[in-house]
Amino acid sequence: MLMKHVIMNSQLPFLCCANNCMLLASSPLFRRQRFLIRSFGGSIDHCRNSGSGKMQSGQVLFDAEDIVRAITPALDQSRHKGQAGNIAVIGGCREYTGAPYFAAISALKIGADLSHVFCTKDASPVIKSYSPELIVHPVLEESYNVRDEDKKIITSKVLAEVDKWLERFDCLVIGPGLGRDPFLLDCVSEIIRHARQSNIPIVVDGDGLFLVTNHLELVRGYDLAVLTPNVNEYKRLVQKVLNSEVNDKDATQQVLFLAKQIGGVTILKKGKSDIISDGDTVKSVSIYGSPRRCGGQGDILSGSVAVFLSWARQYIEASGQDSILSCKNPAVLGSIGGSAIMRKAASIAFSNKKRSTVTSDIIESLGKSLEDICPAGSSCL
Numbered sequence: 555m556l557m558k559h560v561i562m563n564s565q566l567p568f569l570c571c572a573n574n575c576m577l578l579a580s581s582p583l584f585r586r587q588r589f590l591i592r593s594f595g596g597s598i599d600h601c602r603n604s605g606s607g608k609m610q611s612g613q614v615l616f617d618a619e620d621i622v623r624a625i626t627p628a629l630d631q632s633r634h635k636g637q638a639g640n641i642a643v644i645g646g647c648r649e650y651t652g653a654p655y656f657a658a659i660s661a662l663k664i665g666a667d668l669s670h671v672f673c674t675k676d677a678s679p680v681i682k683s684y685s686p687e688l689i690v691h692p693v694l695e696e697s698y699n700v701r702d703e704d705k706k707i708i709t710s711k712v713l714a715e716v717d718k719w720l721e722r723f724d725c726l727v728i729g730p731g732l733g734r735d736p737f738l739l740d741c742v743s744e745i746i747r748h749a750r751q752s753n754i755p756i757v758v759d760g761d762g763l764f765l766v767t768n769h770l771e772l773v774r775g776y777d778l779a780v781l782t783p784n785v786n787e788y789k790r791l792v793q794k795v796l797n798s799e800v801n802d803k804d805a806t807q808q809v810l811f812l813a814k815q816i817g818g819v820t821i822l823k824k825g826k827s828d829i830i831s832d833g834d835t836v837k838s839v840s841i842y843g844s845p846r847r848c849g850g851q852g853d854i855l856s857g858s859v860a861v862f863l864s865w866a867r868q869y870i871e872a873s874g875q876d877s878i879l880s881c882k883n884p885a886v887l888g889s890i891g892g893s894a895i896m897r898k899a900a901s902i903a904f905s906n907k908k909r910s911t912v913t914s915d916i917i918e919s920l921g922k923s924l925e926d927i928c929p930a931g932s933s934c935l
């Protein structure tokens with residue numbers, strides 16, 4: 555990885571990420587600041603079509619695919635298991651077994667070495683039966699299974715089980731198919747606190763967002779947290795944090811302001827374009843995806859973001875000041891990478907399966923989606 559980036563940097567000393575700054579003027583807070591607003595297309599053609607423009611006044615702008623190429627580690631025979639990513643999904647309960655599976659298997663299909671799921675005892679055999687590739691821990695408990703007087707001891711048992719593994723993970727995905735059982739969510743709050751203490755990045759999705767929206771202190775000020783709200787989850791977040799309604803006209807400004815208000819967490823607002831902000835910069839990924847809105851695509855995204863966030867963190871650590879990317883926030887870079895690969899995979903799956911496209915088809919297209927951008931057999935930059 556380090557070798558790859560050293561070579562890249564010496565080959566491309568002239569590359570820089572141009573700041574296409576725009577002054578945002580809708581509030582006193584914004585008036586004082588200049589922000590980077592960039593629209594990432596999937597290719598030069600797409601950029602031209604969308605008018606976002608890859609080349610500007612002699613400078614080379616990075617688009618989402620350039621970022622994917624920069625942060626994806628080379629496949630190198632000297633590397634050992636775990637170096638390309640060890641991801642854990644905290645989710646899976648009686649109702650939902652598909653969502654944690656989609657997130658965890660997507661992480662593997664993109665290139666992580668290991669993918670774990672921490673779920674309830676009921677969900678575990680089901681998730682295990684979907685795939686032998688996943689490491690499934692039946693550790694979470696829901697209220698119906700726990701007597702009030704046992705709650706304290708069960709909570710410490712759950713935490714002890716998760717803590718045994720925690721330090722080995724490069725990223726946690728918290729929430730796909732978690733459900734909303736209050737006792738289970740209390741345990742997950744503790745898991746988030748422990749992850750934070752250990753500086754382990756978290757991607758919060760689905761019912762994890764239901765939890766953190768009601769307990770913002772869990773993520774406030776944690777710059778290694780990515781929140782990936784869908785339209786409903788975003789609405790709840792905006793109402794809670796900004797005490798206002800969703801503003802679709804100035805969506806980028808609102809996402810930026812929201813991320814800032816939560817202390818610089820990264821928000822990836824999913825939609826026709828994915829809008830990503832850490833409260834400092836705001837970017838959008840508008841690679842053409844799929845017109846099918848089958849359930850589970852957000853779960854793929856959360857697993858993808860977890861992998862790219864881990865890779866971006868490795869990349870930033872290895873390249874330091876020599877990084878060819880002006881953005882140094884791995885949470886933002888990971889969000890861009892995850893969004894780009896997910897949307898491209900959805901587009902590939904849709905071109906094959908049309909109206910019958912389902913989430914599993916998109917997962918099967920993740921490999922091609924990344925391969926088209928960053929072929930496995932060659933150095934990507």
Ligand SMILES: NC(=O)C1=CN([C@@H]2O[C@H](COP(=O)(O)OP(=O)(O)OC[C@H]3O[C@@H](n4cnc5c(N)ncnc54)[C@H](OP(=O)(O)O)[C@@H]3O)[C@@H](O)[C@H]2O)[C@@H](O)CC1
Pocket residue numbers: 649650651652653654729730731732733734759760761784786787849850852853
């Ligand atoms: N194959 C699978 O296993 C998949 C499983 N999935 C999993 O499903 C979970 C929910 O995610 P989602 O995307 O359906 O939630 P979302 O769009 O915010 O809400 C839609 C509406 O439903 C309601 N509502 C939700 N949960 C509720 C609850 N526990 N109890 C009561 N109401 C509830 C909600 O109401 P409100 O939030 O407004 O109260 C809104 O009206 C999450 O864990 C996700 O990962 C998905 O990833 C898809 C594939």
Ligand SMILES: Nc1ncnc2c1ncn2[C@@H]1O[C@H](COP(=O)(O)OP(=O)(O)OP(=O)(O)O)[C@@H](O)[C@H]1O
Pocket residue numbers: 760783784785824825826827828842843844845847848849850851852853854855893896897
């Ligand atoms: N209108 C759209 N056009 C293109 N892509 C979209 C559109 N809406 C969402 N997406 C993409 O689909 C993915 C999932 O977003 P979505 O809003 O469906 O999440 P979700 O509701 O959380 O999904 P899930 O069913 O997994 O919970 C994201 O990567 C997003 O970029």
Ligand SMILES: [Mg+2]
Pocket residue numbers: 759760784852853
């Ligand atoms: Mg979702």
